[in-house]
Amino acid sequence: MLATYDFPEFAYVPSPEQVTGQAVRHPVVVVGAGPIGLTAALDFAARGLRVVVLDDNNTVSVGSRAVCYAKRPLEIWDRLGVARPMLDKGIEWKLGRVFMRDQQVYTFDLLPEDGHKIPAFINLQQYYLEEYMVDACTANPLIDLRWKHKVVSLKRHDDHVALAVETPDGIFEMQADWLIACDGANSDIRRMVGAAFTGQFFQDRFLIADIVMKADFPTERWFWFDPDFHRGQSALLHKQSDDVWRLDFQLGWDADPEEEKKPENIIPRVRAMLGEEVEFELEWASVYQFACRRVDRFRHGRVLFAGDAAHQVSPFGARGANTGVQDIDNLGWKLAAVIRGDAPEALLDTYHDERAFAADDNLLNSTRSTDFITPKNGASRTYRDAVLHLSRTCEFARPLVNSGRLSTPTPYVASPLNTPDADTWQGRMTPGTCAADAPIAEDGRPGWLLDRLGEGFTLLVLGLDPAPVEAGAFTPLQLVEGRDFTDAQGLVAERYDRGQGAVYLIRPDQHVAARWRRFDPDAIRAAIARATTGDAA
Amino acid sequence: MSLILTPNIESPDTFYERLTDAQRDMTDAEAAAMNTRLVLILANQIGRLDLLSEAIDLARA
Structure with a gap:
């Protein structure tokens, strides 16, 4: 229960094939109605495909979770006709400030040029974003959203996937020509397929808290290393809609997640950060740790992975949901072309080529930021502290300060779909690059x-x-x-x-x-x- | 140009003395912190990634 948001409850409707007992073959089934699964449904439907979406829950994201949405995913949502309410409700920002103790050491401007329809970034609670997309899906006759439908097992065949799906009415079988797994970092589908998901775990814990307050801080991303109010750790302050602010406190590996989540322990941290006189209400809090991992192949036969099910990054840089939406952007037209028989199935292997390349770029950036924020040994910490120490007085050290490099699209420079340049060109629009707006x-x-x-x-x-x-x-x-x-x-x-x-x-x-x-x-x-x-x- | 591996420091004894004198009264941790800052300052002076990579490899060997 939040002070600023009422969670919708979507009705469970029994599937027709569960009622009749006749298994139905669907062209595309998407598992997971989070930001990526909902985007997938909208994109596929926009390309004329019928889509069934299965979700084991019946509401939107509990907690604000992903908060920062970047220009490119917003352009994709704009193409899909759902960006307007996000842009209207979200908070636009493009400036980040980094502090060491109480001194500013670095600023960055994410969109230094004008002449783009879509802003560099908006902040918006994930539940609003999902709600807008659920509305659009519900209004689309090609999209069949099924709540309280949990995939409990699957069997892969050459030309389809058979699913056992559990609902409040029991278990029934569904068949999908193509199965799109958008079921998050702990993907059940990935486990059922037996796909490897490997990478690096980080031994650190972070507290995220949403608070409601009236404050006149600017709508910028403020990040502190070793702030006076939280010595020896990092902290982040960011504005969302409805006067909700996202606070993030690094806690260290030894912190007890259950203790740290208690309001009596959170409130003193917030007071230390914002001052004793600031009035606020605690809205939501969570303690998380993270990993940087990627699935071995984005395509396993008739099963395709997207979003966190395919790659998990640290939150620094807002590269999770933003990358996942671009997975769908890449997959949608290829899947539609293959289903219509206009392109060979091999085109779907280029989904792996291009998006694994992008995922690796994101993982690299995310891992670098994490190594800076959470140094892995004494020597790394000494370097990190030396950079921060120097950056207070020496301009040269400031570009080394890494509090998260924010999500930008990865050009598919090595893609087999590109035709290499034969003429002479200047500028950024090389083959494989996302077209610039103007x-x-x-x-x-x-x-x-x-x-x-x-x-x-x-x-x-x-x-x-x-x-x-x-x-x-x-x-x-x-x-x-x-x-x-x-x-x-x-x-x-x-x-x-x-x-x-x-x-x-x-x-x-x-x-x-x-x-x-x-x-x-x-x-x-x-x-x-x-x-x-x-x-x- | 690749890394200079022939003597290039002006007045080597004086340089060495400055370096050790600067750390004479430091704890090991303070000296390590200073050395680290010095690496960063000198790295910026060099600037080129190929030279810095070559230096890192040489130091690690």
Whole structure:
């Protein structure tokens, strides 16, 4: 029970096949109705697939949990039509400050440039985010959300997965052509499949507490090393909606989680942090420890893993849910193409190639932050303390301070779906990179580039004459500068290195697949073939 | 350019004396902390990751 939020209770409805006793084969079953499973349902449905979502509970996330949502997942949710309430309710921020004792040693700005529709980050309690997505799923006739449905066993076949599902009415069998496991870090599906999930555990404990208070701290991320109010440990302060603030206290490995969760032990810590005079109410608290781990393969036959079920990171850097949403962005169009018979099953192996690469990048960043915040031996601690000591007076040491490097999309630089550059280019939009947004104008009205990209492949044509490109089911939408939009502020030219002319092939997940300085339909067709099979033609 | 492995320190005896004198009255922990800060200061002076990596490998060998 929270002071600021009433948890919805979603009705259990018996599955038709449990009532009739006739097993039904579903094209796609998603396990887990958390942020990743709900995103999966919305993405797959947006691509025309029927989706059944199973969740063993009947409400949203208990506790605020994931709090920071980054630009890229918000762009994905915007594509899926659910970002508006998140942006309206969430708290926008982009500035982080790091303190050593009571002195600021480092600041970072996550979106130093203007001209993007979506902000760098919002903070929003996870239960709001899930509630908005549940609403959207419920309104979508292609999505069948089934609460109080727990998968208790599964059997894998070459062409489907058979599931035993337990509900309040007992156990029944379901069949899925494709099973998407979004059931979190402790994934039952992963255990049932026997997939390895290995990595590193960290011997440290953290207390997270949500408090309600009226305070005029700015909406920035404040992180302290060794603060005067919590000596020898780290602490974090971050604002959420409804005047709820997230506090995070490092406790050390020896702390007793049960003791630390008691309000009589939390309240003095909060008072020490915020001052005796600040009035607040304790809303929710949890003590956690963490690990950085990854599943061996994201695809095990007909079972695909996404989100925390596939990779678990430390919370520093907000790389958990944010990465998981991008897993779905990558998987959705590939799965739809395979199910429709437009692409070979091997395209799904590139889901592993690209997202395991991204997961490894996230794990690397997350592990580095954790090693800084929680040094593993005396020598590491000495280095950490030396960096912090120097950073108070020496500017050079400040970039070494690592309180979490915040989530940004990982470019798929080594992906088999990319066509390598043959021309000369400047800037960031290399093949495998997520397409940058930019302001545009259509018929004199302001708009955004990402809003104009198609559901399938898009050819972004800048300063060149287009020609028809026929590629069957993957025939691209052509978005032509001058014909379909104008580059009102010159930022498309800048961000895409337009030069004398440029054409970009952009995938359904808004990643650059290839680019050329000339409009060559044969080259474009070859690049589409490559991006939809994983084979170089 | 790779790491300089021929004598390059101006006035080696004076440098060595400055280094040890600076730590004469320190505990081991204080000296270790100072050495660590010194590594970071000198690393910034060098700057290049290839040289720093080469130095780390050489020191660890």
